[in-house]
Amino acid sequence: MTREKKVENYDVVVIGGGPAGLTAAIYAGRARLSTLLIEKALIGGLATYTNTIENYSGFPNGPKGEYITNEMKKQAEEMGVKFKLTAVKSVDFEGTNKVVETFRNKYIAKTVIIATGGRPRTTGAQNEDKFLFDKGISFCATCDAAANTGKHVLVIGSGDAAIEEGMFLTKFADKVSVSVIHDEGKMDCNEIAKEAALANPKMDFYWNTVVDNFEGEDMLERVNLKNLKTKEIIPVVTDSCFEFIGYLPNTEIFEGLLKMSGNKYVITNERMETNYPGVFACGDVRDKWLKQVSTAVGDGAIAGFAAEKYIAETEQFEEVLMQTKKPGLIFVYNAIDPDSRKFLSTIDAYEKSKAGTIAVNRVDVYKSTGLADRLGVTNYPAVVITNEGQVSSIVYEGICEEGFCIETFDELFKTSCKVCK
Ligand SMILES: Cc1cc2nc3c(=O)[nH]c(=O)nc-3n(C[C@H](O)[C@H](O)[C@H](O)COP(=O)(O)OP(=O)(O)OC[C@H]3O[C@@H](n4cnc5c(N)ncnc54)[C@H](O)[C@@H]3O)c2cc1C
Numbered sequence: 001m002t003r004e005k006k007v008e009n010y011d012v013v014v015i016g017g018g019p020a021g022l023t024a025a026i027y028a029g030r031a032r033l034s035t036l037l038i039e040k041a042l043i044g045g046l047a048t049y050t051n052t053i054e055n056y057s058g059f060p061n062g063p064k065g066e067y068i069t070n071e072m073k074k075q076a077e078e079m080g081v082k083f084k085l086t087a088v089k090s091v092d093f094e095g096t097n098k099v100v101e102t103f104r105n106k107y108i109a110k111t112v113i114i115a116t117g118g119r120p121r122t123t124g125a126q127n128e129d130k131f132l133f134d135k136g137i138s139f140c141a142t143c144d145a146a147a148n149t150g151k152h153v154l155v156i157g158s159g160d161a162a163i164e165e166g167m168f169l170t171k172f173a174d175k176v177s178v179s180v181i182h183d184e185g186k187m188d189c190n191e192i193a194k195e196a197a198l199a200n201p202k203m204d205f206y207w208n209t210v211v212d213n214f215e216g217e218d219m220l221e222r223v224n225l226k227n228l229k230t231k232e233i234i235p236v237v238t239d240s241c242f243e244f245i246g247y248l249p250n251t252e253i254f255e256g257l258l259k260m261s262g263n264k265y266v267i268t269n270e271r272m273e274t275n276y277p278g279v280f281a282c283g284d285v286r287d288k289w290l291k292q293v294s295t296a297v298g299d300g301a302i303a304g305f306a307a308e309k310y311i312a313e314t315e316q317f318e319e320v321l322m323q324t325k326k327p328g329l330i331f332v333y334n335a336i337d338p339d340s341r342k343f344l345s346t347i348d349a350y351e352k353s354k355a356g357t358i359a360v361n362r363v364d365v366y367k368s369t370g371l372a373d374r375l376g377v378t379n380y381p382a383v384v385i386t387n388e389g390q391v392s393s394i395v396y397e398g399i400c401e402e403g404f405c406i407e408t409f410d411e412l413f414k415t416s417c418k419v420c421k
Helices: 019-030 045-051 065-078 160-169 191-199 294-320 344-352 370-375
Strands: 006-015 036-039 084-087 088-092 098-101 103-112 118-120 152-156 176-180 204-206 208-216 220-225 233-237 238-242 247-249 280-281 327-333 359-364 382-386 390-395
Touching: 006 019, 006 098, 006 294, 019 036, 019 045, 019 065, 019 103, 019 294, 036 103, 045 065, 065 084, 098 118, 103 294, 152 160, 160 176, 160 191, 160 238, 176 208, 191 204, 280 294, 294 359, 294 370, 327 344, 327 370, 344 359
Parallel strands: 006 036, 006 103, 036 084, 103 280, 152 176, 152 238, 176 204, 327 359
Antiparallel strands: 088 098, 098 103, 118 247, 208 220, 220 233, 327 382, 382 390
16 A cells, blocks of 8 residues: 655755765755755765865864765754755655655645755775775765775775775775776876875876776775776785766666756756756756865855845745736836836836836846846846736837837726837
């Protein structure tokens, strides 16, 4: 028997509890929006795997990542944000109300903020699953370096992260071997890191190699590398293996819905808007240049703010601008544009002359063009005429300081200014 899912309604549902999701939730909660954050693993996200974070401004003593994200969580709780520890299984962004489903629940939200981040890429080699994380395969040198003091470790990869983290590991381990897919002397990292690594007496390199398989009883004992040119299998006895071969975004459940880059990161604009109105994405899950705690926090702030604006604009659009009681006139202008602003008095006089027979509203696009976009207005100033909650015409020409003189106006609005008379 299939169990009916429990339905809950929220203004904002945030998917993912890393620095981006927590910050978005803080902004949404502070705007008095009912906000739910859903996290499938650890509140704090990837940052909790980091032993010290030395480059997040305002925290000069290099605290643990977990410390910073715990503070974020406390702040979100104080803003009234609710938390659920479970995985989001599916989403539906088609309607005005967005649907987010977990195993047991169905959440209906006015807006959704996606902050699902990414995860380290694995090699896919045989037996890898058996040794992931605490069994010998790590993705975080800062977290696991100290436990490898005096030991031999193997690093997979030759990009900036692999070589810089590998060098960091030489401060603890006796020997750091590096498996590089390229020919001798060729690496994917920057030149400075490459030269420093090649000159480091604790580092040695297996060129033209990839992982063939992992071996061990309970814990990882040996990594068998394969030379891509000679096909030779090279057994490397090691205490730990650190994989630094890139990240994958957690976007599987959004595939086919959200616009994504070639490597499946979500594409947004600078307001964190995705291709679905009311759906935002922030943090490492976005297609962007620098993936760090500070940029995740910045993205989260924008997404939380944008969600608030979206909800406010939706209410204003549906309840005020698209009202059905009277024929409507909406003046769309930019408050910082003097040409646009000077028509305000024309609109005031016009409204007065109509003595309450029409509903007149003004939309300033200076801070947000959201309402203008919904009305279909592309230039400012413009006059939008509505009838029974529908836009009937948009007029860009013919508004002057003397009044309106637009022949194509609906009969009710038809008028001409002193100059044109
Ligand atoms: C080893 C390591 C060291 C790092 N060191 C630093 C550093 O020193 N300084 C720095 O600034 N940055 C550092 N970073 C990067 C930093 O951790 C990330 O940029 C940051 O955590 C991104 O935040 P986020 O919120 O976008 O994503 P994440 O932190 O990845 O959080 C995403 C969250 O979403 C959850 N999630 C995913 N899918 C679902 C789903 N379907 N349902 C519910 N929840 C879901 C995940 O479980 C995760 O908790 C490091 C990263 C790593 C891996």
